[in-house]
Amino acid sequence: MKRMLWVLLVMSIGATFPSSLFPLYQEQFHLSSLQLTILFASYAAALLPALLIIGSRGSAWGLKKVLRTSILLSLLSTLVFLLGNQAWMLFLGRILEGIAFGAFTGTAVAFLLQQSPAHETGRALRFSAIVNTVGFGLGPAITGLVIQYIQLQPMHLPYGILTVLLASGAFALETLADTASPQTTYAPAKISLGxxxxxxxxxxxxxxxxxxxxxxxxxxxxxxxxxxxxxxxxxxxxxxxxxxxxxxxxxxxxxxxxxxxxxxxxxxxxxxxxxxxxxxxxxxxxxxxxxxxxxxxxxxxxxxxxxxxxxxxxxxxxxxxxxxxxxxxxxxxxxxxxxxxxxxxxxxxxxxxxxxxxxxxxxxxxxxxxxxxxxxxxxxxxxxxxxxxxxxxxxx
CATH class of the missing domain: 1.20.1250.20 (MFS general substrate transporter like domains)
Structure with a gap:
């Protein structure tokens, strides 16, 4: 359970990580208030369809496979921000992170419950909520502290730290066994809220x-x-x-x-x-x-x-x-x-x-x-x- 909670923590950190950098992005790329609002909303707009589509098919595709892909997408989003030198790359990075966390969210809790004994379901759900909440708060805090006090490559160093965190999450995921097999029989790709x-x-x-x-x-x-x-x-x-x-x-x-x-x-x-x-x-x-x-x-x-x-x-x-x-x-x-x-x-x-x-x-x-x-x-x-x-x- 602890290793899966770590995976959940680092992905939650990544979801809110760029928030403290938005004022710098607005200044560097001369973004209007409307553009900044759209940048903020693009994450949620990408997350919702990912949740809808992958949430309805995650069990069929294999939970661990979906989680692995989500972490890779989050790493790709981090790379886009790391290399970003134009405004459109910021939007691409947030959209990729929205898709990554949308695919990850419901699947991660289901996989955590799969890793936990039946009598610890309540405990697993309780800790997943706590870890998720802490991660959302740590993301902006880590970024803000790094860019304010380290002042070394402020637009890049935070994402270097996030890359290390996500890599550790990917490693932790690979040490966990997937006890349920994905469906091998063909099923129509029906999208359902379920x-x-x-x-x-x-x-x-x-x-x-x-x-x-x-x-x-x-x-x-x-x-x-x-x-x-x-x-x-x-x-x-x-x-x-x-x-x-x-x-x-x-x-x-x-x-x-x-x-x-x-x-x-x-x-x-x-x-x-x-x-x-x-x-x-x-x-x-x-x-x-x-x-x-x-x-x-x-x-x-x-x-x-x-x-x-x-x-x-x-x-x-x-x-x-x-x-x-x-x-x-x-x-x-x-x-x-x-x-x-x-x-x-x-x-x-x-x-x-x-x-x-x-x-x-x-x-x-x-x-x-x-x-x-x-x-x-x-x-x-x-x-x-x-x-x-x-x-x-x-x-x-």
């Missing part, structure tokens, strides 16, 4: 929708952090934004180690409420330029993110049958990354009609209504989940 009809309404309302809201509201926070560093903290230090992002994801990771609440359903129930509360603190801090409100919002939202992510991922792994997990978990991440695009597209469109602050308030109002629905639906989900487990125990 959520069984018996669990579909419960999955979408209490597993997919919460992770969608996690990525949506986190996108708002991540979009506010750079402006706070510049306008409130009045710092040009490139490491600060990365460290703030690390704090957000770090608190989210630590919150997943809390022993309470013990039940996954309760974690999601309380987690989404904290998400909404933290988001309101953060948006209000953006209007008042109040750093204390920002830290309060980040702290509350980070705990909500950690609990919601961990609890919903555990339910996504437990609810389906083992042979259905790869598709279901891929669909779970598909829902999450769809939420990642909302702040970019939704707020971007609203700013044509309203000021940015008002656009963020409108987004938060909609998000709060969705979270209220999730909270109320949680009691119906709990009855279904308990009944499902009673039935499975009786059949055993």
């Amino acid at each position: 959520v069984p009809s018996a669990i579909r309404p419960y999955f979408w309302s209490f597993i997919a929708l919460p992770i969608f809201m996690v990525f949506t509201l986190n996108g708002v926070v991540l979009s506010l952090i750079p402006s706070f560093v510049k306008n409130v903290i009045h710092s040009s230090n490139l490491a600060v934004s990365g460290l703030l992002i690390l704090v957000l994801f770090g608190i989210a990771a630590v919150s997943q180690l809390f022993g309470w609440p013990r039940q996954s359903i309760t974690r999601v129930r309380f987690g989404v409420v904290l998400l909404a509360l933290g988001a309101w603190f953060t948006v209000i801090s953006g209007q008042t330029a109040n750093l204390g409100l920002l830290w309060t919002g980040i702290f509350i939202q980070a705990i909500g993110m950690g609990w919601t992510f961990q609890g919903s991922l555990q339910l996504a792994g437990r609810l389906p049958k083992p042979e259905e997990r790869n598709k279901v978990i891929s669909t779970y991440y598909l829902a999450g990354y769809a939420g990642f695009i909302v702040p970019i597209v939704g707020v971007g469109m609203l700013t044509f009609l309203f000021a940015l602050n008002l656009a963020l308030i409108l987004l938060n109002i909609v998000a709060s209504a969705v979270i209220l629905y999730i909270f109320l639906f949680s009691f119906r989900f709990e009855r279904f989940y308990n009944k499902l487990h009673q039935t499975s125990h009786m059949s055993e």
